[in-house]
Amino acid sequence: MEHAHPDAGVSPAKLLERRNRLRSHRTQRIKESGIVSSLISATVFSVLVTLSIIFILGVETTHFFLQEEASLGEFFGQTRWNPLLGSEKHFGIWPLVCGTFLVAGIALLVAVPMGLATAIYLSEYANPRVRAGLKPALEILAGIPTVVYGFFALILLTPSLKMLHEGFGSYNALAAGMAVGILILPTISSLSEDALRAVPQSLRDGVYGLGGTQFDAATKVVFPAALSGIVSAILLAAARAIGETMIVALAAGSTPKLTLDVREEIQTMTGFMVQMALGDVSNFGVEYFSMYAVAATLFVITFALTIIGAIIRKRYREVYE
């Protein structure tokens, strides 16, 4: 028996339509693949940029350690950092690391309690209309140029601190740290609020069913349930605080010191790099390359924080159906 051709008996008009549909499928597919490949190339481009930055950091950092005056042992074993002044140059990274963590620590002390309180209020207590107004207002804080925060610290915070206590220097760690804290506050509050709100309503209802209050629900159930999101928000904010540059360059000073005294002038890793880049480098000598070694250290620290944040988010995430 002869098979009937599938088109047999179909009217020519329908055939034409079918062909057109096929053709439009083809152009669709070409268009689609064009879009996909442009998206891929954008992704590849940003990855390439990252890789080349890491590559340059690596090359220049090796260059630094190959110099006579510098060594890995000194870099991690010494507690003095003075690449420019004094009879002997010292390249011990710890004073800069200490300054960085001092500022970031102060910033977190300011931002974590305030940010979490804000997040809990916005997600658990505020009515939707208040939240819709408050959240963008808070996020504006993150949009203010950091140089403004720097001047805020220098012109407002430091003189106020001085009025409270005479020992504060013109440039000090506390004022800079507080300003950085305000800067990272919206990161913490906004991301934590997202995490809190992702906790399903049924859990809260369960607490109410057991006779718990709203406060019980917020602190004993919702907060622990959202903890992984909150911790990764804090880590992200910490990475931001560690990498913050302009505020510390303006308000924290320029003397690297191994101290925990917040009244003192310190220098952070980013602050040192700014000082170097702004013309303090007198030649392409060892002090110039030291900037890259510092940058590499900073990169490793913030990278580690990001990774830890990702691990915590993945491993401790509580999934609710």
Added chain:
Amino acid sequence: MKVRILQVMWVVCLLFLTVFLLHADDVQAQTSALRGKIVVDGSSTVYPVTEAAAAAFRKDYPNVDVTVAISGTGGGFKRFVTGETDLSDASRPITPKEFQAAKENGVQFIELPVALDGLSVVINPQNDWVDQLTIEHLQAIYLEDGSARKWSDLNPDWPDQAIKVYSPGTDSGTFDYFKEVVVPKGKSFRPDMSTSEDDNVLVTGVAGDRYSIGYFGASYYYENESKLKAVPIVNPSTGKAVLPAPEHVINGDYAPLSRPLFIYVNYNSLRRPEVRRFVEFYLEHDTKFATQVQYVAVPEDVGAHAEAFLKQRLTGSTYVTKAMAKSEGGLRSVYKQANLLDTK
């Protein structure tokens, strides 16, 4: 028909616009035929003088764009010796090393002193114990192995408080000059002082800390006179303590911390009319600009030399000797045509 009318109106409008633009251009051309861009970089100490000159120049020649940056004397020269900038502000003469670099790059320049500065040592206004300091005192404070880390180390009656030390950064000519005067050969600055290329950062630092000390060009002191106190410095040869006031700078009493300030002009840039006019303008009025920002004008005879250098295009530096060393001596004895060494 309607379309016609519209077209005609357009053409008329365009004609008017063209005529107007041409005319406007013409009017502007009369007041300022000069246009272009002049790039200046260098010392933050010389900056106020050059900026005063640039501001006055912009009024007469609005089409010339003069940008004055502050990278410190060393930072400025780094760009100047590669021909990147037209003018370099310098609060110390060019060094043999920088001179060599200019030579290698084929950059010729004219060296012009534009003002004198009394490098001012400043303290906080609430500091009521210091009434004068000697160079030895400054050494005790600023040297790495100096004996003064607290004010009481200088004088037992003074407060038992650590001295907070501020200094211009290593790329600044003020740093170099102070180092030359205060730091003996083979010694070095203490590494724990707070440094910045931006003198305003130092002003803020000293103004906010009772136990601090710092130094920078007199102009920055006079501009912030209410927030700072200048220290009279004892002149080693007369034994008298003097302030960096203009009269003491010009008659040489404020020694050894008074110094000449220079601009260096790229010889090739001088071929451009806007640069030529700016430099001539600068030298014509340098007395006014210098005094306007509380510096002291260069003595008349030296100023005459400078004008001759510019007019006759005498290139090179008087501060570098044939043996590639630094010329010793004051401005008056060094800045002479006989001492010129060219980069050619």
